[in-house]
Amino acid sequence: MTIDQDFRPFCALTIAGSDSGGGAGIQADLKTFAAHRVHGLSAIAALTAQHTRGVTAVHVPDTGFLRAQIDACFDDFRIGAVKLGMLANAEVIHAVADALEHYRPAHIVLDPVMVATSGARLLEPEALDALRNRLMPLASLITPNLPEAELLLGHRVADGAAMQSASAELLGAGARAVLLKGGHLEDGGDVVDLLADGDDHGSIESIRHPRLAIDAHGTGCTLASAVAAGLALGRPLSQACIDASDYVHRALRGGYRPGRGDVVVLDHF
Ligand code: PLP
Secondary structure: OOOOOOOOOOEEEEEEEEEOOOOOHHHHHHHHHHHOOOEEEEEEEEEEEEEOOEEEEEEOOOHHHHHHHHHHHHHHOOEEEEEEOOOEOHHHHHHHHHHHHHHOOOOEEEOOOOEOOOOOEOEOHHHHHHHHHHHOOOOOEEOOEHHHHHHHHOOOOOOHHHHHHHHHHHHHOOOOEEEEEOOOOOOOOOEEEEEEEHHHOOEEEEEEEOOOOOOEEOHHHHHHHHHHHHHHOOOOHHHHHHHHHHHHHHHHHOOEOOOOOOOEEOOOO
16 A cells, blocks of 8 residues: 655645634634645634534633744745634734734735624724734735625625725725625625735626525635635636635535534535
8 A cells, every 4th residue: 555645835824713613713724725635734813612503702822822833834834825814802913913924925815804693703893903904914815794894994885886896995995905705795696706906906806606595604714715725726816716706605505504503514525
């Protein structure tokens, strides 16, 4: 028997929160990386105790230990892309921004995680400025859903036309590219995500899928880590976003209920 020990140069790092229920956060990110055949690294910025009925506790380790995890990853691996998820508070955001300014990875995908679908707060409201001022300018792409875009911009984004202008406004606010997710728009139509690319003169591209009547957990984490995996594999940004959106759509179709709550988690198998 031969053992396959080939060198895999493709690594991606997630800096995010852990979900004990395995549906979102670091756990979803690592499953997504594996499904893309990308070696997954993780630095755990926060721990959540949660199941399919909600978040029961949150613990934020000290930022010195978070930095040690990030340093260990950059010390040894060739990291093609970094995905940022739940960062909990401003102190964590500053620690992550310091580390990323030091290591300058080629691609950073920022999922500006703020509130879970269940309603649990995953970022302190006072940390919004730090996210906007420190991390947005470092990111190659930010992936807000509509409630997150509204918090970042400070106004409502109520329909498709408002989404177009909101994605342009987010570029104006310092993002290099924006994948604005339309899943929360309840207009009965397809789900349309908009990719606005500041490096391509602010061009806006629509990524469309039929709406599935599934209320799933971990879709945002999975989309952002699938984009990071695509970038680590060398795909151009637009292709990485289209592929990631397809990946989430397929994973939703195979979604299942692993616990006693109604929550559906994505199928990465
Ligand atoms: N838990 C953690 C650790 C997360 O990072 C996230 C989302 O990013 C969630 C929970 C929330 O997931 P959802 O809003 O899809 O339920």
